[in-house]
Amino acid sequence: MIAIALRNLKHRPGGFIATFVSAFLGAALLMAFASLMDTGDSESLTTTATVGGGWCLVIVAFAVTSTLSLSVRQRADQVALLRSAGATGPQLRRMIVGEAAAIAVLASAAAVPVGWVLGRVLLSLLKDTGQVDAGVGYQFGAIALGTGFGVTLLGAVAAAWATARRTAGNAGGKPERPRLRRIGAVLFLLAGANCSILTATVMDGKGVDAMQTAGQAGIWAAIGLALLAPELLRMVTAVVGPVVRALGGVAGELAVTGVHSRSRQLAGAVMPVVLFTGVATGTVYMQGIEDRAAEGQIQPEYAQDIQTLNYVVVGMIALFVAVMLVNTLIAATARRRREFAQHRLAGATRGQLLAMVSLEVVLVAITGVLGGSVAALFTIVPFGSARAGHLWPDASPWQYAVIVTLAVLLTAAATVQTTRRTLRGPATAAIRA
Amino acid sequence: MNDAVRVESLYKTYDNGVTALDGVSAAFASGTFTAVMGPSGSGKSTLLQCAAGLDEPTAGRVFIGGTELTATKDTARTKFRRGRVGFVFQDYNLLPSLTVEQNVLLPLRLAGKRRKDPKAILGRLGLGDRTHELPERLSGGQRQRVAVARALVTEPAVIFADEPTGALDMRSAREVLTLLRAVVHEFGRTVVMVTHDPVAAAHADSVLFLADGRLAGSLARPTAEAVAERLAHLGDLTTRIAA
Numbered sequence: 001m002i003a004i005a006l007r008n009l010k011h012r013p014g015g016f017i018a019t020f021v022s023a024f025l026g027a028a029l030l031m032a033f034a035s036l037m038d039t040g041d042s043e044s045l046t047t048t049a050t051v052g053g054g055w056c057l058v059i060v061a062f063a064v065t066s067t068l069s070l071s072v073r074q075r076a077d078q079v080a081l082l083r084s085a086g087a088t089g090p091q092l093r094r095m096i097v098g099e100a101a102a103i104a105v106l107a108s109a110a111a112v113p114v115g116w117v118l119g120r121v122l123l124s125l126l127k128d129t130g131q132v133d134a135g136v137g138y139q140f141g142a143i144a145l146g147t148g149f150g151v152t153l154l155g156a157v158a159a160a161w162a163t164a165r166r167t168a169g170n171a172g173g174k175p176e177r178p179r180l181r182r183i184g185a186v187l188f189l190l191a192g193a194n195c196s197i198l199t200a201t202v203m204d205g206k207g208v209d210a211m212q213t214a215g216q217a218g219i220w221a222a223i224g225l226a227l228l229a230p231e232l233l234r235m236v237t238a239v240v241g242p243v244v245r246a247l248g249g250v251a252g253e254l255a256v257t258g259v260h261s262r263s264r265q266l267a268g269a270v271m272p273v274v275l276f277t278g279v280a281t282g283t284v285y286m287q288g289i290e291d292r293a294a295e296g297q298i299q300p301e302y303a304q305d306i307q308t309l310n311y312v313v314v315g316m317i318a319l320f321v322a323v324m325l326v327n328t329l330i331a332a333t334a335r336r337r338r339e340f341a342q343h344r345l346a347g348a349t350r351g352q353l354l355a356m357v358s359l360e361v362v363l364v365a366i367t368g369v370l371g372g373s374v375a376a377l378f379t380i381v382p383f384g385s386a387r388a389g390h391l392w393p394d395a396s397p398w399q400y401a402v403i404v405t406l407a408v409l410l411t412a413a414a415t416v417q418t419t420r421r422t423l424r425g426p427a428t429a430a431i432r433a
Numbered sequence: 434m435n436d437a438v439r440v441e442s443l444y445k446t447y448d449n450g451v452t453a454l455d456g457v458s459a460a461f462a463s464g465t466f467t468a469v470m471g472p473s474g475s476g477k478s479t480l481l482q483c484a485a486g487l488d489e490p491t492a493g494r495v496f497i498g499g500t501e502l503t504a505t506k507d508t509a510r511t512k513f514r515r516g517r518v519g520f521v522f523q524d525y526n527l528l529p530s531l532t533v534e535q536n537v538l539l540p541l542r543l544a545g546k547r548r549k550d551p552k553a554i555l556g557r558l559g560l561g562d563r564t565h566e567l568p569e570r571l572s573g574g575q576r577q578r579v580a581v582a583r584a585l586v587t588e589p590a591v592i593f594a595d596e597p598t599g600a601l602d603m604r605s606a607r608e609v610l611t612l613l614r615a616v617v618h619e620f621g622r623t624v625v626m627v628t629h630d631p632v633a634a635a636h637a638d639s640v641l642f643l644a645d646g647r648l649a650g651s652l653a654r655p656t657a658e659a660v661a662e663r664l665a666h667l668g669d670l671t672t673r674i675a676a
Binding site for chain 2: 249250258260261262339342343344345346347348349350351352426427428431
């Protein structure tokens with residue numbers, strides 16, 4: 001079955017691009033942060049590596065698992081075909097896990113030079129800010145490679161194993177287990193709340209160190225809410241649905257009906273929006289609070305530079321999540337080729353389908369932005385309490401507006417553009433494919 | 434009698450150089466049930482899809498109820514098609530997320546026409562008690578009956594059926610074929626059906642044979658035996674030409 005796995009990779013590389021991209025970028029980020037630990041063990045190096053790397057670790061693991069399970073589910077047809085040809089469950093599992101491991105190794109190997117460059121950039125920023133001695137030489141060694149390859153490979157293999165159990169378990173495919181997903185969501189939310197409470201209590205007065213727990217709080221909460229995406233989507237649709245229906249005509253009606261019956265598939269699109277909005281808002285506002293709190297405490301010539309360093313870290317993570325957002329949406333939309341074709345055969349024009357998808361984007365974006373905003377509060381509120389002494393940050397709302405606009409624009413562009421591409425060519429060809 | 438569908442010297446060559454249609458001209462009169470038959474690769478499915486406006490011929494013209502379908506762009510063709518043409522597929526192509534009733538009404542809704550009560554049609558097709566079920570809960574034969582109801586709902590000039598019984602067991606197949614006959618002789622519609630099964634073809638009023646993308650004769654009031662014999666002959670002919 002490993003032979004089939006490798007043949008699949010060679011024959012249909014397109015189906016694996018999404019997983020490859022998220023594994024590649026994730027491994028590069030992890031390597032960059034971990035290489036700081038290779039470079040030395042001074043406090044600033046370790047802090048930057050653990051704070052930045054710690055945030056990345058969770059996000060990368062989640063990104064790799066979610067894109068991978070999406071791409072495996074996308075191939076349910078092939079799995080069914082192999083099953084009917086006599087492949088046993090364990091054989092299929094070996095194939096799916098083998099593919100995932102191969103992608104993870106390839107992506108991590110390709111990520112080495114990028115991680116090396118990013119790590120150098122981080123080190124030079126640390127040197128510029130005087131946090132690390134100018135004489136320290138950059139090292140990219142065992143910790144960088146171990147973390148990069150290790151996390152990517154483990155995440156991919158674990159996700160492949162779990163997804164394969166579901167898709168390849170029996171001929172009909174086991175139904176999704178919402179209870180397991182909900183329990184997971186609650187656990188993540190509890191972990192987030194725990195970090196929030198720690199930030200507001202134990203870390204109060206510990207200064208900049210509170211960033212570590214506060215940042216984690218938002219990320220755990222964002223993942224918890226992302227796991228609840230189907231439920232959130234149904235709630236939002238219950239409220240906004242009638243408006244969409246009234247304004248969108250038949251396209252609106254199809255969009256709303258689609259949400260009810262395909263909420264699990266559409267939830268795949270909501271997840272990255274929650275994560276992007278939550279992580280970006282949380283980290284940017286936390287940095288804003290930190291900037292104001294640190295005013296006057298650090299030598300003024302360094303204050304600006306340290307801000308730069310922190311925003312570079314925040315920017316790298318936000319960029320990663322943005323790529324993951326686009327990546328996931330493209331994969332989730334391209335997968336609907338057959339469904340779109342069936343609509344067209346029933347008489348839907350391309351314009352009507354684009355209208356339907358755009359209205360779905362509205363529902364997805366509202367749900368994602370709401371979930372993400374709630375997750376960001378897990379970071380902002382306790383950090384504000386610990387660092388600035390009040391819960392609500394006295395920051396301007398324009399950064400939030402930029403993040404939300406970006407989230408909506410990325411969601412709309414990725415989805416509508418992919419739909420447009422998927423609608424090319426005659427519908428009969430799309431049905432056969 | 435008016436022609437519901439007329440095709441004039443249709444040619445279709447695919448990107449890979451395969452010629453599926455090599456100059457086919459044919460007319461299908463209103464209120465008739467015609468089967469189109471031929472060996473695999475004879476171009477019968479391509480003919481149906483070009484005639485229905487689902488695929489574009491490389492050259493030639495298609496008329497539905499006297500209006501030319503070719504020479505319009507995709508969106509215009511879709512709009513024309515959903516009002517004048519019904520289509521029944523081998524694998525049903527019902528939308529899994531919509532109920533039976535929603536599936537049947539979809540072409541009307543997409544066309545922005547007033548909602549009509551599908552109960553009469555669904556009741557007539559023996560699906561009166563399944564209107565709120567999702568397709569996945571229906572048997573193959575029931576799904577195909579829903580597909581026929583969906584094709585009927587816009588009162589089209591013609592219904593095309595591509596191997597409508599290909600995925601069904603014998604009993605369900607016979608039900609669907611009887612239904613298609615009723616569509617012609619009771620509802621007064623026109624049906625053009627592609628099939629490779631002589632028994633299915635025997636339900637039609639006449640059979641049109643296709644080989645290598647060209648017309649290869651026709652048969653009125655077909656029986657399964659007569660059709661099978663003609664098909665075997667066509668197969669021999671094709672093999673001889675190839676050799």
